[in-house]
Amino acid sequence: MAEDHFGEHVAEGYDRSAADMFEPAVVDPVVDFLADLAGGGAALELGIGTGRIALPLARRGVPVRGIDLSEAMVARLRAKPGADQIGVTIGDFATTRVEGRFSVAYLVFNTIMNLTTQDGQVACFQNVAAHLQPGGCFVVEVMVPDLQRLPPGETVRPFTVSPTRLGFDEYDVASQGLVSHHYAVAGGNLDVVSVPFRYVWPAELDLMARLAGMTLRERWSGWRREPFTSDSARHVSVWEKA
Numbered sequence: 001m002a003e004d005h006f007g008e009h010v011a012e013g014y015d016r017s018a019a020d021m022f023e024p025a026v027v028d029p030v031v032d033f034l035a036d037l038a039g040g041g042a043a044l045e046l047g048i049g050t051g052r053i054a055l056p057l058a059r060r061g062v063p064v065r066g067i068d069l070s071e072a073m074v075a076r077l078r079a080k081p082g083a084d085q086i087g088v089t090i091g092d093f094a095t096t097r098v099e100g101r102f103s104v105a106y107l108v109f110n111t112i113m114n115l116t117t118q119d120g121q122v123a124c125f126q127n128v129a130a131h132l133q134p135g136g137c138f139v140v141e142v143m144v145p146d147l148q149r150l151p152p153g154e155t156v157r158p159f160t161v162s163p164t165r166l167g168f169d170e171y172d173v174a175s176q177g178l179v180s181h182h183y184a185v186a187g188g189n190l191d192v193v194s195v196p197f198r199y200v201w202p203a204e205l206d207l208m209a210r211l212a213g214m215t216l217r218e219r220w221s222g223w224r225r226e227p228f229t230s231d232s233a234r235h236v237s238v239w240e241k242a
Protein backbone atom coordinates (compact mmCIF):
# COMPACT_ATOMS: atom_id res chain seq x y z
CA MET A 1 0.00 0.00 0.00
CA ALA A 2 1.33 3.47 -0.92
CA GLU A 3 2.21 5.79 1.95
CA ASP A 4 -0.33 8.52 2.86
CA HIS A 5 1.36 11.94 2.81
CA PHE A 6 -1.96 13.80 3.08
CA GLY A 7 -2.84 13.16 6.72
CA GLU A 8 -4.84 15.40 9.02
CA HIS A 9 -2.20 18.13 9.23
CA VAL A 10 -1.89 18.56 5.43
CA ALA A 11 -5.63 18.07 4.78
CA GLU A 12 -6.57 20.75 7.30
CA GLY A 13 -4.59 23.40 5.41
CA TYR A 14 -4.86 22.04 1.84
CA ASP A 15 -7.56 24.32 0.40
CA ARG A 16 -5.96 27.35 2.06
CA SER A 17 -2.39 26.66 0.95
CA ALA A 18 -3.49 25.71 -2.59
CA ALA A 19 -5.99 28.62 -2.78
CA ASP A 20 -4.62 29.80 -6.16
CA MET A 21 -5.46 26.40 -7.63
CA PHE A 22 -9.12 26.77 -6.58
CA GLU A 23 -9.57 30.03 -8.53
CA PRO A 24 -12.18 29.81 -11.32
CA ALA A 25 -9.50 30.92 -13.81
CA VAL A 26 -7.60 27.72 -12.98
CA VAL A 27 -10.48 25.31 -12.39
CA ASP A 28 -12.86 26.27 -15.22
CA PRO A 29 -10.58 25.28 -18.14
CA VAL A 30 -9.91 21.91 -16.45
CA VAL A 31 -13.62 21.27 -16.03
CA ASP A 32 -14.35 22.37 -19.62
CA PHE A 33 -11.67 20.02 -20.92
CA LEU A 34 -12.85 17.02 -18.87
CA ALA A 35 -16.59 17.58 -19.40
CA ASP A 36 -15.96 17.69 -23.12
CA LEU A 37 -14.05 14.37 -23.04
CA ALA A 38 -16.69 12.75 -20.79
CA GLY A 39 -19.20 13.42 -23.59
CA GLY A 40 -22.20 12.28 -21.56
CA GLY A 41 -20.36 9.39 -19.83
CA ALA A 42 -18.92 9.13 -16.32
CA ALA A 43 -15.58 10.36 -14.96
CA LEU A 44 -13.17 8.77 -12.48
CA GLU A 45 -10.73 10.97 -10.56
CA LEU A 46 -7.61 9.34 -9.14
CA GLY A 47 -6.46 11.26 -6.06
CA ILE A 48 -9.73 13.15 -5.75
CA GLY A 49 -8.57 14.96 -2.62
CA THR A 50 -10.89 17.67 -1.30
CA GLY A 51 -12.83 17.81 -4.58
CA ARG A 52 -11.21 20.84 -6.24
CA ILE A 53 -12.05 19.47 -9.72
CA ALA A 54 -14.58 16.72 -8.96
CA LEU A 55 -17.19 19.01 -7.38
CA PRO A 56 -17.40 21.57 -10.20
CA LEU A 57 -17.27 18.74 -12.76
CA ALA A 58 -20.23 17.04 -11.04
CA ARG A 59 -22.07 20.39 -11.00
CA ARG A 60 -21.73 20.37 -14.81
CA GLY A 61 -23.80 17.18 -14.83
CA VAL A 62 -20.92 14.69 -15.27
CA PRO A 63 -21.30 11.64 -12.96
CA VAL A 64 -18.01 11.54 -10.99
CA ARG A 65 -16.42 8.86 -8.82
CA GLY A 66 -13.11 9.10 -7.01
CA ILE A 67 -10.31 7.15 -5.38
CA ASP A 68 -8.05 8.52 -2.66
CA LEU A 69 -5.71 7.13 -0.05
CA SER A 70 -6.33 9.87 2.50
CA GLU A 71 -9.34 9.65 4.81
CA ALA A 72 -8.49 13.17 6.00
CA MET A 73 -8.62 14.72 2.51
CA VAL A 74 -11.83 12.86 1.66
CA ALA A 75 -13.44 14.01 4.93
CA ARG A 76 -12.96 17.63 3.69
CA LEU A 77 -14.58 16.72 0.38
CA ARG A 78 -17.52 15.03 2.12
CA ALA A 79 -18.19 18.18 4.16
CA LYS A 80 -18.75 20.28 1.00
CA PRO A 81 -22.09 20.90 -0.75
CA GLY A 82 -22.66 18.50 -3.64
CA ALA A 83 -20.32 15.81 -2.26
CA ASP A 84 -23.26 13.43 -1.77
CA GLN A 85 -23.30 13.09 -5.59
CA ILE A 86 -19.75 11.71 -5.64
CA GLY A 87 -18.87 8.16 -4.58
CA VAL A 88 -15.35 7.89 -3.17
CA THR A 89 -13.38 4.73 -2.49
CA ILE A 90 -10.48 4.84 -0.06
CA GLY A 91 -7.44 3.07 -1.49
CA ASP A 92 -4.31 3.25 -3.63
CA PHE A 93 -5.21 4.43 -7.14
CA ALA A 94 -2.54 2.16 -8.64
CA THR A 95 -4.58 -0.91 -7.68
CA THR A 96 -8.01 -0.01 -6.26
CA ARG A 97 -11.02 -1.02 -8.39
CA VAL A 98 -14.36 0.75 -8.33
CA GLU A 99 -17.72 -0.18 -9.85
CA GLY A 100 -18.58 1.16 -13.27
CA ARG A 101 -17.19 1.92 -16.74
CA PHE A 102 -15.86 5.40 -17.40
CA SER A 103 -15.47 7.53 -20.50
CA VAL A 104 -12.72 9.56 -18.85
CA ALA A 105 -10.28 9.04 -15.97
CA TYR A 106 -8.03 11.86 -14.80
CA LEU A 107 -5.03 12.44 -12.54
CA VAL A 108 -4.10 16.10 -12.15
CA PHE A 109 -1.81 18.46 -10.23
CA ASN A 110 1.35 16.25 -10.51
CA THR A 111 -0.31 13.45 -8.55
CA ILE A 112 1.01 10.65 -10.82
CA MET A 113 4.39 11.52 -9.25
CA ASN A 114 3.06 10.55 -5.79
CA LEU A 115 3.61 6.97 -6.98
CA THR A 116 7.30 6.73 -6.16
CA THR A 117 8.18 3.63 -8.21
CA GLN A 118 8.02 2.91 -11.93
CA ASP A 119 6.08 -0.29 -11.13
CA GLY A 120 3.48 1.79 -9.28
CA GLN A 121 3.07 4.20 -12.19
CA VAL A 122 2.81 1.33 -14.71
CA ALA A 123 0.20 -0.37 -12.49
CA CYS A 124 -1.76 2.89 -12.36
CA PHE A 125 -2.07 3.00 -16.18
CA GLN A 126 -3.17 -0.63 -16.16
CA ASN A 127 -5.73 0.07 -13.45
CA VAL A 128 -7.10 3.03 -15.39
CA ALA A 129 -7.36 0.99 -18.60
CA ALA A 130 -9.41 -1.62 -16.71
CA HIS A 131 -11.93 1.09 -15.75
CA LEU A 132 -12.26 2.77 -19.17
CA GLN A 133 -14.77 1.85 -21.81
CA PRO A 134 -13.32 1.30 -25.32
CA GLY A 135 -12.48 4.73 -26.74
CA GLY A 136 -12.32 6.15 -23.19
CA CYS A 137 -9.52 8.55 -22.26
CA PHE A 138 -6.97 8.94 -19.49
CA VAL A 139 -5.87 12.53 -18.79
CA VAL A 140 -2.72 13.37 -16.82
CA GLU A 141 -1.50 16.84 -15.83
CA VAL A 142 2.09 16.75 -14.64
CA MET A 143 5.27 18.81 -14.69
CA VAL A 144 8.06 18.16 -17.15
CA PRO A 145 11.09 17.19 -15.01
CA ASP A 146 13.08 20.40 -14.49
CA LEU A 147 16.49 18.84 -15.23
CA GLN A 148 17.11 21.30 -18.08
CA ARG A 149 17.27 24.04 -15.44
CA LEU A 150 19.32 22.05 -12.89
CA PRO A 151 22.99 23.11 -13.14
CA PRO A 152 25.43 20.18 -13.47
CA GLY A 153 26.26 18.68 -10.08
CA GLU A 154 23.44 20.50 -8.25
CA THR A 155 20.38 18.80 -6.78
CA VAL A 156 18.03 21.60 -5.69
CA ARG A 157 15.51 23.68 -7.68
CA PRO A 158 13.42 26.34 -5.88
CA PHE A 159 9.77 26.66 -6.97
CA THR A 160 8.54 29.22 -4.38
CA VAL A 161 10.60 31.88 -2.65
CA SER A 162 8.84 34.61 -0.67
CA PRO A 163 9.22 36.15 2.82
CA THR A 164 6.71 33.62 4.23
CA ARG A 165 7.06 30.59 1.95
CA LEU A 166 9.98 28.57 0.67
CA GLY A 167 9.53 25.58 -1.60
CA PHE A 168 12.23 23.61 -3.35
CA ASP A 169 12.58 20.26 -5.08
CA GLU A 170 15.57 18.09 -4.22
CA TYR A 171 16.44 15.81 -7.14
CA ASP A 172 18.06 12.38 -6.97
CA VAL A 173 18.81 11.83 -10.63
CA ALA A 174 20.14 8.28 -10.17
CA SER A 175 16.81 7.03 -8.77
CA GLN A 176 14.61 9.46 -10.77
CA GLY A 177 13.25 10.69 -7.45
CA LEU A 178 12.64 14.07 -5.95
CA VAL A 179 11.54 15.33 -2.58
CA SER A 180 9.43 18.50 -2.51
CA HIS A 181 10.16 20.55 0.59
CA HIS A 182 7.63 23.17 1.74
CA TYR A 183 8.43 25.69 4.50
CA ALA A 184 5.74 28.18 5.52
CA VAL A 185 5.73 30.79 8.26
CA ALA A 186 2.29 31.53 9.76
CA GLY A 187 1.50 33.26 13.06
CA GLY A 188 5.15 33.04 14.13
CA ASN A 189 5.25 29.27 13.58
CA LEU A 190 7.28 27.39 10.99
CA ASP A 191 5.42 24.61 9.20
CA VAL A 192 7.56 22.07 7.34
CA VAL A 193 6.28 19.37 4.99
CA SER A 194 8.41 17.15 2.73
CA VAL A 195 6.82 14.78 0.20
CA PRO A 196 8.65 12.17 -1.94
CA PHE A 197 7.86 11.89 -5.66
CA ARG A 198 9.04 10.00 -8.71
CA TYR A 199 9.43 12.39 -11.63
CA VAL A 200 8.48 10.95 -14.98
CA TRP A 201 9.12 11.87 -18.62
CA PRO A 202 6.37 12.39 -21.21
CA ALA A 203 7.79 9.62 -23.42
CA GLU A 204 7.94 7.27 -20.43
CA LEU A 205 4.26 7.93 -19.75
CA ASP A 206 3.50 7.17 -23.42
CA LEU A 207 5.20 3.80 -23.00
CA MET A 208 3.24 3.08 -19.80
CA ALA A 209 0.08 3.92 -21.72
CA ARG A 210 1.08 1.59 -24.55
CA LEU A 211 1.74 -1.24 -22.07
CA ALA A 212 -1.82 -0.71 -20.84
CA GLY A 213 -3.36 -0.72 -24.34
CA MET A 214 -3.72 3.05 -24.77
CA THR A 215 -2.23 5.47 -27.30
CA LEU A 216 -1.45 9.17 -27.12
CA ARG A 217 -4.27 11.26 -28.55
CA GLU A 218 -3.33 14.81 -27.49
CA ARG A 219 -0.55 16.58 -25.60
CA TRP A 220 -0.80 20.24 -24.59
CA SER A 221 1.11 22.50 -22.23
CA GLY A 222 -2.12 23.62 -20.52
CA TRP A 223 -5.85 23.05 -20.20
CA ARG A 224 -6.66 25.68 -22.83
CA ARG A 225 -4.86 23.49 -25.35
CA GLU A 226 -1.75 25.67 -25.50
CA PRO A 227 0.96 24.03 -27.69
CA PHE A 228 3.43 21.70 -26.00
CA THR A 229 6.99 22.75 -26.87
CA SER A 230 10.60 22.17 -25.75
CA ASP A 231 10.13 25.02 -23.24
CA SER A 232 6.93 23.69 -21.66
CA ALA A 233 7.19 23.24 -17.89
CA ARG A 234 4.18 20.90 -17.71
CA HIS A 235 1.85 18.93 -19.95
CA VAL A 236 -1.72 17.82 -20.16
CA SER A 237 -1.72 14.48 -21.98
CA VAL A 238 -4.64 12.38 -23.17
CA TRP A 239 -4.33 8.68 -24.00
CA GLU A 240 -7.15 6.74 -25.58
CA LYS A 241 -8.03 3.11 -24.88
CA ALA A 242 -8.16 1.08 -28.07
Ligand SMILES: C[S@@+](CC[C@H](N)C(=O)[O-])C[C@H]1O[C@@H](n2cnc3c(N)ncnc32)[C@H](O)[C@@H]1O
Residues within 6 Å of the ligand: 002, 005, 006, 046, 047, 048, 049, 050, 051, 052, 053, 067, 068, 069, 070, 073, 091, 092, 093, 094, 108, 109, 111, 114, 115
Ligand atom coordinates in the same frame (compact mmCIF):
# COMPACT_ATOMS: atom_id res chain seq x y z
C1 LIG B 1 -1.99 17.19 -4.62
S1 LIG B 1 -3.44 16.37 -4.02
C2 LIG B 1 -4.53 16.65 -5.39
C3 LIG B 1 -5.97 16.58 -4.98
C4 LIG B 1 -6.95 16.97 -6.11
N1 LIG B 1 -6.84 16.06 -7.23
C5 LIG B 1 -6.68 18.39 -6.57
O1 LIG B 1 -6.37 18.56 -7.74
O2 LIG B 1 -6.77 19.31 -5.73
C6 LIG B 1 -3.02 14.65 -4.23
C7 LIG B 1 -4.12 13.70 -3.73
O3 LIG B 1 -3.79 12.40 -4.18
C8 LIG B 1 -3.92 11.48 -3.11
N2 LIG B 1 -2.98 10.38 -3.36
C9 LIG B 1 -1.62 10.44 -3.45
N3 LIG B 1 -1.12 9.24 -3.73
C10 LIG B 1 -2.18 8.39 -3.82
C11 LIG B 1 -2.31 7.00 -4.09
N4 LIG B 1 -1.23 6.23 -4.35
N5 LIG B 1 -3.54 6.46 -4.10
C12 LIG B 1 -4.64 7.22 -3.86
N6 LIG B 1 -4.57 8.55 -3.59
C13 LIG B 1 -3.36 9.11 -3.57
C14 LIG B 1 -3.60 12.29 -1.87
O4 LIG B 1 -4.17 11.69 -0.72
C15 LIG B 1 -4.22 13.63 -2.21
O5 LIG B 1 -5.56 13.71 -1.82
